[in-house]
Amino acid sequence: MAKATDHDVLIAGAGIVGASIAWHLAEAGLRVAVADAVGPAAAASGASDGAVSVASKKPGVMARLATGSLLYTRDLAARGLLATAFAARPSYVFGTGAAEMGAIDALIAKLAELAGPVRVLADGGAGLLPGAGPGVERLLALSGEGHMPGHKAVRAYLAHPRITRLWPAALAGYEVDDGGVTVDLGTQRLRAGILIGALGASTPEIFPGLPVLPRAGQLLVTDAGPRGALPGALTAAAYLLAKTDGPGHEVLPPVVIDPLATGQFLIGSSREDHADTSRVDFVTLRRLLGRSASAFPALAERRVIRAFAGIRAAVPDGLPIVGPMPGMARVILATGFEGDGICLSALIGREVAAMARGEGPGPDWAADFAALSPARFSAAQPGRVA
Numbered sequence: 543m544a545k546a547t548d549h550d551v552l553i554a555g556a557g558i559v560g561a562s563i564a565w566h567l568a569e570a571g572l573r574v575a576v577a578d579a580v581g582p583a584a585a586a587s588g589a590s591d592g593a594v595s596v597a598s599k600k601p602g603v604m605a606r607l608a609t610g611s612l613l614y615t616r617d618l619a620a621r622g623l624l625a626t627a628f629a630a631r632p633s634y635v636f637g638t639g640a641a642e643m644g645a646i647d648a649l650i651a652k653l654a655e656l657a658g659p660v661r662v663l664a665d666g667g668a669g670l671l672p673g674a675g676p677g678v679e680r681l682l683a684l685s686g687e688g689h690m691p692g693h694k695a696v697r698a699y700l701a702h703p704r705i706t707r708l709w710p711a712a713l714a715g716y717e718v719d720d721g722g723v724t725v726d727l728g729t730q731r732l733r734a735g736i737l738i739g740a741l742g743a744s745t746p747e748i749f750p751g752l753p754v755l756p757r758a759g760q761l762l763v764t765d766a767g768p769r770g771a772l773p774g775a776l777t778a779a780a781y782l783l784a785k786t787d788g789p790g791h792e793v794l795p796p797v798v799i800d801p802l803a804t805g806q807f808l809i810g811s812s813r814e815d816h817a818d819t820s821r822v823d824f825v826t827l828r829r830l831l832g833r834s835a836s837a838f839p840a841l842a843e844r845r846v847i848r849a850f851a852g853i854r855a856a857v858p859d860g861l862p863i864v865g866p867m868p869g870m871a872r873v874i875l876a877t878g879f880e881g882d883g884i885c886l887s888a889l890i891g892r893e894v895a896a897m898a899r900g901e902g903p904g905p906d907w908a909a910d911f912a913a914l915s916p917a918r919f920s921a922a923q924p925g926r927v928a
């Protein structure tokens with residue numbers, strides 16, 4: 543006789559992806575538990591820019607997923623769930639020099655092809671944005687995007703009363719049988735119908751063979767100035783290039799300046815192939831700050847009050863890894879979101895929850911999710927056994 547389960551689904555990882563999946567499963571009435579080695583938003587979800595941006599996504603699968611997730615995030619905000627986390631706001635992309643001009647032209651073409659909620663309002667010079675400085679040769683004004691601090695969204699999702707929270711509790715291994723999965727959390731072993739691995743950059747510790755690589759990003763925060771000085775995110779076109787080309791191909795500092803509700807500015811972010819969050823260095827931050835002040839000179843009056851780094855989970859082909867492990871329908875992965883997990887989390891949560899219930903992804907998303915399957919890696923193997 544099959545052993546009874548403690549939970550229908552156990553999710554390892556309480557970042558924004560695990561939290562969103564958990565909320566969708568709890569809403570559907572399933573018994574769901576979330577285990578985290580540290581606590582909610584302890585890794586990338588608590589150390590990111592938080593842009594819910596279609597403009598920064600590669601054309602194709604990623605741009606389509608981001609468009610769907612932006613619309614669904616807005617919907618969840620309108621329904622109250624993400625009301626305190628998500629804020630709609632305009633966004634601006636600026637550039638100077640041939641490479642950045644090319645990136646802006648490509649962005650305009652991509653948005654026209656998508657014909658989605660993100661629209662080009664104006665394409666001109668620095669005069670389009672009051673306060674823009676000499677570093678802005680060309681400026682694109684966009685409508686439709688938003689901002690969502692990851693820790694706020696995680697808190698909102700995990701507040702669902704039917705979610706069992708387990709932390710600190712690190713997944714150490716698992717064993718699959720016909721009736722479910724025995725999950726080893728170090729101090730306790732639990733039975734679940736399905737295990738979902740939402741471990742971000744820690745994925746290879748439990749699922750060896752999957753090419754999830756750490757990619758650090760440095761950010762800084764200023765003190766508060768007058769609110770509303772900058773109406774929305776101001777992104778260098780070099781940031782779009784860094785997201786598609788990866789580290790080492792930067793033409794100019796890939797800066798994003800995001801005004802926060804407090805009047806502070808969040809300024810990011812670098813791309814570095816290592817996993818050390820203590821490596822926050824003056825040279826990198828000075829490059830980001832220098833370009834920020836030349837694009838928006840009022841920043842020169844602000845003080846930097848904090849600098850920190852977060853670790854993205856990068857996959858060599860630039861796509862996340864989402865779906866059941868090959869030959870193991872009871873073990874589902876949702877990882878490898880690099881610099882896009884905040885933006886994609888709402889849609890990923892809904893569709894992975896549908897997968898776990900044996901119903902998804904929905905017909906509109908089946909083809910795009912097929913491209914994300916772990917089966918695309920021949921080295922994908924069953925994970926560490928408990």
Ligand SMILES: Cc1cc2nc3c(=O)[nH]c(=O)nc-3n(C[C@H](O)[C@H](O)[C@H](O)COP(=O)(O)OP(=O)(O)OC[C@H]3O[C@@H](n4cnc5c(N)ncnc54)[C@H](O)[C@@H]3O)c2cc1C
Pocket residue numbers: 554555556557558559560577578579580581582583584585586587588589590591592593594595692711712713714740741742743744747748758759760761810811812851852853854855876877878879880881882883884885886
């Ligand atoms: C500098 C920077 C800027 C970014 N900017 C943006 C942006 O503007 N827009 C955007 O959409 N995205 C952005 N991102 C990316 C985004 O932050 C991530 O894609 C997203 O947070 C990933 O969420 P996750 O839940 O997959 O992983 P994580 O948030 O990394 O969560 C993984 C969780 O797993 C836990 N864990 C690890 N090992 C174990 C174990 N053995 N057992 C149990 N739990 C474990 C960790 O403690 C952690 O809480 C940025 C990231 C960085 C670093």
